[in-house]
Amino acid sequence: MNFEFSADQMQLKDIARKFLEKEEAVKRARNVLEGENSYDENLWSQIIEMGFTATAIPEEYGGLGLGYLELCVIAEELGRSLAPTPFSSSVYLATEAILNGNDESAKETFLPGLASGEKIGSFAHSESNTSPTEANITCSYQDGKLSGTKIAVVDGDIANFFVVSAKNGSSVGLYLVDASSEGVAVTEQSTLDPSRSHASVTFNNTPCTELKSDWSDVLNLLDRAAVLFSFEQLGGAEACMDMAKEYAMGRYAFGRSIASFQAIKHKLADMFIAVELARSNCYYGAWALSTDAPELPTAAATARVSASQAYHECSKENIQTHGGMGFTWEFDCHLYYRRCRQLAANIGSQAVWKDKLISSLERANQI
Amino acid sequence: MDFNDTPEEAKFRKEAYDWLKDNAPLKEGPKDSWRASSEEEGLKEVKKWQKKLHEGGWACLHWPKEYGGRESTPIERVIWGQEVSKFKVPGGYLEIGQGMAGPVMMMYATDEQKERYLPPLATGEEIWCQLFSEPAAGSDVAGIKTKAELDGDTWTINGQKVWTSGAHFSDYGILVTRSDPTVAKHKGLTFFFVDMKSPGIEVKPIKQISGGANFNEVYFTDVKIPDSQRLGAVGDGWKVSLTTLMNERLAVGDASGPDFEEAFSLARGQDLNGKLAIENDAVREKLADWYCQQSGLKYAKYRNISALSRGETPGPQSSITKIVSGNKLQEIANFGLDMLDSAGILRSDEEGAEQSMYQYGFYGAAGIRIAGGTDEILKNIISEQVLGMPQDMRADKGLPFNEIPTGNK
Numbered sequence: 001m002n003f004e005f006s007a008d009q010m011q012l013k014d015i016a017r018k019f020l021e022k023e024e025a026v027k028r029a030r031n032v033l034e035g036e037n038s039y040d041e042n043l044w045s046q047i048i049e050m051g052f053t054a055t056a057i058p059e060e061y062g063g064l065g066l067g068y069l070e071l072c073v074i075a076e077e078l079g080r081s082l083a084p085t086p087f088s089s090s091v092y093l094a095t096e097a098i099l100n101g102n103d104e105s106a107k108e109t110f111l112p113g114l115a116s117g118e119k120i121g122s123f124a125h126s127e128s129n130t131s132p133t134e135a136n137i138t139c140s141y142q143d144g145k146l147s148g149t150k151i152a153v154v155d156g157d158i159a160n161f162f163v164v165s166a167k168n169g170s171s172v173g174l175y176l177v178d179a180s181s182e183g184v185a186v187t188e189q190s191t192l193d194p195s196r197s198h199a200s201v202t203f204n205n206t207p208c209t210e211l212k213s214d215w216s217d218v219l220n221l222l223d224r225a226a227v228l229f230s231f232e233q234l235g236g237a238e239a240c241m242d243m244a245k246e247y248a249m250g251r252y253a254f255g256r257s258i259a260s261f262q263a264i265k266h267k268l269a270d271m272f273i274a275v276e277l278a279r280s281n282c283y284y285g286a287w288a289l290s291t292d293a294p295e296l297p298t299a300a301a302t303a304r305v306s307a308s309q310a311y312h313e314c315s316k317e318n319i320q321t322h323g324g325m326g327f328t329w330e331f332d333c334h335l336y337y338r339r340c341r342q343l344a345a346n347i348g349s350q351a352v353w354k355d356k357l358i359s360s361l362e363r364a365n366q367i
Numbered sequence: 368m369d370f371n372d373t374p375e376e377a378k379f380r381k382e383a384y385d386w387l388k389d390n391a392p393l394k395e396g397p398k399d400s401w402r403a404s405s406e407e408e409g410l411k412e413v414k415k416w417q418k419k420l421h422e423g424g425w426a427c428l429h430w431p432k433e434y435g436g437r438e439s440t441p442i443e444r445v446i447w448g449q450e451v452s453k454f455k456v457p458g459g460y461l462e463i464g465q466g467m468a469g470p471v472m473m474m475y476a477t478d479e480q481k482e483r484y485l486p487p488l489a490t491g492e493e494i495w496c497q498l499f500s501e502p503a504a505g506s507d508v509a510g511i512k513t514k515a516e517l518d519g520d521t522w523t524i525n526g527q528k529v530w531t532s533g534a535h536f537s538d539y540g541i542l543v544t545r546s547d548p549t550v551a552k553h554k555g556l557t558f559f560f561v562d563m564k565s566p567g568i569e570v571k572p573i574k575q576i577s578g579g580a581n582f583n584e585v586y587f588t589d590v591k592i593p594d595s596q597r598l599g600a601v602g603d604g605w606k607v608s609l610t611t612l613m614n615e616r617l618a619v620g621d622a623s624g625p626d627f628e629e630a631f632s633l634a635r636g637q638d639l640n641g642k643l644a645i646e647n648d649a650v651r652e653k654l655a656d657w658y659c660q661q662s663g664l665k666y667a668k669y670r671n672i673s674a675l676s677r678g679e680t681p682g683p684q685s686s687i688t689k690i691v692s693g694n695k696l697q698e699i700a701n702f703g704l705d706m707l708d709s710a711g712i713l714r715s716d717e718e719g720a721e722q723s724m725y726q727y728g729f730y731g732a733a734g735i736r737i738a739g740g741t742d743e744i745l746k747n748i749i750s751e752q753v754l755g756m757p758q759d760m761r762a763d764k765g766l767p768f769n770e771i772p773t774g775n776k
Contacts, residue, residue: 001376001676002369003669069368245754260757262743265750272749273691276684277663284666287368306659354655355648361631361658362645 003283005069013073017080019050025081029195029335032084038158038188038197044085048117053091057099062112068290072231072282079232080239082339084195086120086155088346092228094121097163097174097221101211106176110161122159123221124150124201131352132165134215139166139203141210146175146203147183154346156199157188163211164203165218173213174221181206193338222347223300227285230300233307233343234275234282240314240336241271244321251323264321271314278303278310298364301357308344308353315340370669372446373676379443383450386423391416391454401455410494410536412457417491427465427489434473434481435489442675460533464488464495467611468541472560475598475607484539484560496537496563497611498528498585503773505530506744508612509553509605510763510771513587515544517594517601522546522559524567524590530738534570534583537563541611542592543604548769555768556604559597565590577730624696624728625703627661630654633721637706644706653702660695664688683753690742693735700728 005013028040047053055071057063071091078087095114098106098121113119125132127139127150139148146166153162162177177184183204191198211217245268248259258264285303288296315337319326326333344350372380394400403409420426421435428444430436439447469488472481487493504510513526524544534540540561547555561568567590572580599607631654634644644650667688671681703725704711715722736742750756763771 001372001669001672003666003673004368004677006368245756249756256760257757260759262747262759265756265759266743266746268754268756269746269749272683272754273687276667276687277660277691280663280666280670280684281659283368283670284662290368301655302659302662305655306663309659351648351652354652357655357658358645358651362635365631365635 003287005073009069009073012070013077016050016052016074016077019046020077020081020083025078025083026332026335029082029084029339030332033193033195033335033338039086039155040084043083044087045117047083047085047087053087053095053117054115055091057095057111057115061099061107062115064115068227069286071228072286072289075228075231076235076282079235079339079343082195082236082335086122086158088225088229088232089122089155089159090114090120092225093123093221094159094161094163096224097121097123097211097217098176100220100224101174101213101217103209103212106209106211110176113160119160120155120158121161121163122153122155123225124153124156124162124164125218126150126152131348134172134218137165137167137172139164141166141168141173141175141208144207144210145205146177146208147205149200149202151200152189152191152198152345153201154196154198154342156201157186157197162201164208168210172215172218174211174217176209176211177203177206181208183207191342193342195335195339196342219297223297224289225347226300226304226353227282227289227296229343229347230278230282230285230303230307233311233340234278236336236339236343237271237275237278237307237310237314240311240318240333240340241268241275243333243336244268244271244314244318247322247325258321267317267321271310271317274310274313278306281306295364297360298357301353301360304347304353305350305357308350311340311343376442376446376676380446380450383425383447384453386425387450387454387456390419390423391456394453394455399455401457403457406536409457410460413460414491416457417461421490426491427469430465430469430485430489431473434469434485440675440678442672445672445675460494460536461488461491463497463532464493464537464539467497468495468539468560471541471558471598471607471610474610475558476560477595480595493538494533494536496531496534496540498531498534498540498542498561499608499611500530501527502529506741508608509556511543511545511556512548513542513544514548515546515557515559515592517546520594522557522592522594522597524559524561524587524592526587528585528587529573529582531570531583531585532581534563534585535572539563540585541598543608545768546601546604549767550602551765552763552768552771553605554602556608557597557601558599558604558607559592561590561592561596565592567591575730576733577727624731625699625724626695627654627657627699629721629724630657630699630702633703633706639706653698657695657699660691664691683749686745686749686753689735689739690745693732693742696728696735697732700725700732704729 023043025043028043032040051064052074054063055066055074056068059065098110114121127137139150146164160179164175164177165172166175183206185202187200189198189200248264249257251258281303285299288299319333319337322331322333325331403412417426424437427436428439428447432438465488469485472484499508501511501513513524516523540563542559542561544557545555546557567588569586571584573582573584574580634650634654637644639647667684671685674681717723751758
């Protein structure tokens, strides 16, 4: 059995980690949070230079032709470091939508630019404060034009193009829209995690390209992205556990290190348990994604639920372990607490993914 | 990343499977497991099966060949475990002897003693138990009081042990005692092995909350043990104990009982408020949580096996198994009974019935969360040994044992 990342993949992970540490990605996340910029352009260009955006794109489309396992280890490090860039929108969502579609000309048009980082893509899906379904999506496509409004579009204000879910008759599929097209109106939205930018995007008879897809492609895109997002969540969860431990070791109260109190030790043990369960489930997701396994819907939902739970547990208990200092703007705890919420929201809630998990198991059991 | 064997592993797997196929019946389904009609019958069948394993060269895989083992690698033990689980074969009774007493004897007994006692452990002819816990020394196992006094070449033992599995059918036991109460807790212990038929040993079963009796109290009244049966130096008993406690923590694995599959299948057939339980969102959410826990443990195990397969030491992920599976079992058992609504309080003793499976889990999980290290002790171990956090402050630190506060209990 070889249910582990290879030595080369672990080396890539190490390179990514050291690079993001050296570039002080966490500090940059704080700068974006406090400043006017939507993302850190300098870090983004360095990430592109490292080739990370090209990881899973085949060489024929200008990519590096590595695989999803490589992308997973990079995702974990981006999550650990809170890197404030449009990586997830552009790579996990926009690239995946096109790469896994069956529109050859879209691949040729978009993938080289996504690989080289010239293009930033974003997924425009949510429309209201309920989870998007085939039935409730109102954004519509007709005769090559798109109309409707999407909200909480991550990186919507900086994207060059959008992958949009929209209704064509009774069927919902995916459409590509250039951000500079006529009838596109982008409005920045203020969020709980300003280290990542969000926008509402309105299309008004906007010309678009049909991706020849249906609702099953939308679900497949979300499953694929869920595995990659899970690794980001895992990295963030582990960072919180490490922060909590380090702080507890150095903080003294009642004449001793608070890390010697069982109340704190058991809290850390609970974080460790959550992280280890999530890590093991993320590996399952990585295996399913990288081998195109039929188990992908189950594996993706399992990884997503488990990693969301671990990040929630670790980011809130990290603040608790820090006590009053954890509640200050000055300490980094809140950056993780915010990012945890952002990542938990961006491709659908816990309840939705839990329901998907049980539904996929019901389907598997019917065969 | 794959789930495949290396060529050597595949060869070993085939060899194991082929031997098992010639010597045991395959299970007819996942729930088709061996069950003895009585303890006496079970003991007889286990001994018979162990003899067969030994003759086939499949006894005590991790032991040296000279004592009847196979000298297998850790990954081979895992593969054997996977293959044997496909067959309906007897189990139980021998784990403590082979997994805990055997390794201690190998480390501390004389060559003569090893030759005398180890082979019958491997063949299943002799059964051993472990005499550690006491009424006032559970999680704090170094706090034992059973007294050992030396006169000439003979020790006299007085005291009481508790939670001893299989004491009533064991031939020998490993025993930790207090030989010097005037020094610090961990320093005054001495370790022995003892003939369970010795005069002065009295074994009484403990009635558990389930009504069953899997454990015993063992009383020692002026029991004589020759000094030649001491394992390790006088006062070194804690060091010797750690060898077996480490083995115990590795041995305690998944809690057995209804798991996700059972709860899922129950929910898909059970009516709840006029529709199937599986259509109820509260039920779906619980099921999803249990699936994620079960899957997390499964793939953590695969990560361990992968490390073993590479010849590496597994990471710390194995330390979470018992905590997660014990708590999951308790919740699933409660769910299974809750699905029966008011009738969930009615007792069903019908063997193999679905309801009795949840009842068994309801009682059993409460014990699993305590046995072989409580949830709380395991969390201490995770935080101290895995995360490197300091020990809690100890009120007994440095005190002579006989001056440690006991609350008069």
